[in-house]
Amino acid sequence: MIGMWTAIKRTILGDKIDGKLPARVQAAIARQQIQSEILIAWVQVFIVITFSSLYALSPKTFSADAMFAPVPYALLVYGLFTLLRLTLAYWGKVPAWFIALSVVADMALLMFLIWSFHIQYQQPPSFYLKAPTLLYVFIFIALRALRFEATYVLLAGASAAVGWLILLGYAVHLEDGMAQITRNYVEFTMSHKILLGAEFDKVISIVVVTLILALVIVRARRLLINSVAQATAAEDLSRFFSPEIAAQITHSESWIEPGTGEGRQAAILHCDLQGFTKLSMEKPANEVISLLAEYQSRMVLVIQKHGGTIDKFLGDGILATFGAAVTTECYAADCLRAMEDLDKEAAAWSEERVAEGKDPMTVRFVSAAGPIIFGAVGDSSRLEYTVIGEPVNLAAKLDKHAKDEKATGVTTREMLELAKEQGYAPQTRLEPREGRHVDGVSGTVDLAIFRA
Template identity: 50%
Template sequence: MAESTGKTKQDTGRLPSRVEAAIREQEAQNEILIGWVQLTVVSIWSVLYTLSPKTFAETARFEPIPWVLSAYFAFTILRLVLSYRRLLPPWFLALSVIGDIVLLMVTIWSFHLQYEQPASFYLKAPTILYVFIFIALRSFRLEVGYVLLAGIGSALGWLALVAYAMVVDPTDPMITRDYVDYLTSNAVLIGAEFDKVISILMVTAILAVAIHRGRRLLVRAVAEGTAARDLSRFFAPEVARKITHAEAELSAGSGEHREATILYVDIRGFTALSARLEPKQVLRILAEYQALVGPALRRHRGSIDKFLGDGVLATFGAAEPDSAHAANALRAIRALLAATRDWTPDAELLAPGALRICMAAASGRVVFGAVGDAERLEYTVIGDAVNRAAKLEKHTKALGVRALCDGATRELAAAAPDLPGLSAIGEQSVEGTDGSVEIYEIRED
């Protein structure tokens, strides 16, 4: 046999497309959150600017801050609209990061014009603290690149402002080594500005490391969440929850006793019929049949243990304890009898009533747990009730009926309301079981 040279996504380290799509959707939701936070920030700036006293503004010939805030507000609105429409390509996100930093730095730079002060005046503005908000905002995206871009951009922007303040007036660079003079005047203390840059870079580095680790956790969580949803399609939801929420690693032999009712459903004559049908036709009939059986079982707290070709093995009270397991099984049988009474899956192939769906229930103590080996595990039920249900279903053919249950099921459900009619057949020998079995026919009405 030729050896395949193709590689799976697991081989190449790539995530399945559905997992990548889930991560992209989470990132899109985070971008919406970022947009709203940015809108809140620019709104706060606008309110603070409107309410703050403007001692020097009255004599100023130009007020750039309203223009800067207006441009930033418009940019933020555009970004928010695009985020809702999922139209934020990577280049636009990078542009958005740069735009945030540029607009912030321009706003800070404009202070010395607004208040007619030396350029070094803006270096004392607490507005520089907003860079930490913009850097932290990028952590929502859980992509290191955008955080690094925001942090390094902020550090370079602040260095540019410091350099401008030092060279704008060649006759007076306003540099001082006196800390008191720095705090009480417009003088520039190189060490203090260096501390600000170091703080920006350190916060950026810490966030980048945290985001790198956090993204790995996000990918794992999304992958496991997707796997859990997939498991619920291959297993009963109760079993899927057991697997995904197990506190310890599952292994063969882990299980527990349950008082449960087992229900076996089968299509009479389907094996012979499938031999003369095309595979596509066989699977179509099975899909339609299983679409009838599954909802009826789940409505009455039944769990599908497995599909056995045209057979369905279901449990009541095994995957999750249920004191009314026998009554629920009988109600599910009544629903199945009604749903499949006149079922003809393909009128062109089959005459009405050509397929006859039969079923049987048996109750008793079973073991519910994991079986298999280290490479392949399966949750299932083991016990006499399982065998009895399967054999009783086969016995429906000998009796010419569609649904049977054993005496244990009838006794457990006797006091429950709203049950289907039961007709006593009596004790009979059933092939494949030990001794005789008390049998009841289950009627639809």
């Protein structure tokens, strides 16, 4: 029985929001609510301008000696109230009580305007019950839906229903109002007679529309909160993964399973801080982490500028890919362009440190290209996107070999030729070194060394 009731509630109200929302999610929703308040206030300004224009341009059907013409006063009061609300909305300081007051004020002004018709046109009170102006209540009720809070929609609907019942009671009980009641629909439509059923139909319509809108808002609000929570989680995810990997995770059309991967042609870039291991043993922990963060922030920006994706941070090492997470036809050219800019950035960083009285730092960059496998590894509780293949292994081995070459930038001759085919035009001098023996690699490797 409980399970059935839960299923019914879920069908009616939508998915339940689990747990307390994080402060940042609540802040994001609050920002959305402020924007909604501004939008509502501007819609109200539009309503004031529209009603004022229609009133000014429309011919007046009441006599010139009518004792009371309330429309200009009502619009003036409503306009001033709306301007105050708009100002508070832009300040982001619209308290809940003021919003509730605004809802009631909207309906009160509308009902007052309708009530005044019988005085303005010198007719019995039942005259205003036929005023089409009642339809405006649905505008004001719908207006409250922009805030995605069912409470204010319910308050608007309740205010409208109660307001109309008060107007109906006033018309029925004033003077000989009871004599105005009829059960004849034709007589009702052709005279000032009151048909109670027709008036109750109006109230029922207001109540039903209000309840439907409130239900829609409850469901929409749950969806909004879940969407904001997921968007915030995706934003947080992009801090731990590269934007490309985060996009693959959040936009995946199916559940990502371990062991799924694709074969691609890509370039692998490996960055490494020379002498970092020794430095990390000699310097205080906070200084080491600060240095690492400074180094990574500068290098990552350059890598991403050229379309590279950060695969992982390996202590002081940065493993990046070009063409793996996002396929491209110029992966090798992009990688070598990135290496050129990385070399310049590293030199500038080292010079800045020397100018600040700190030790200079040397960064090595190596790269290789070829077929790789890009996919998810791990188990269902802990997944990681990674790249596997000979270029990955070769880049790691070239990183160690770069010390032997006494070079800060090393790539393979094969990758250099491929990059040139893809449109790469070297902006720095590349020195060929052929037939090099690299530890862990069978045979020899033709290399290209970056020279300033």
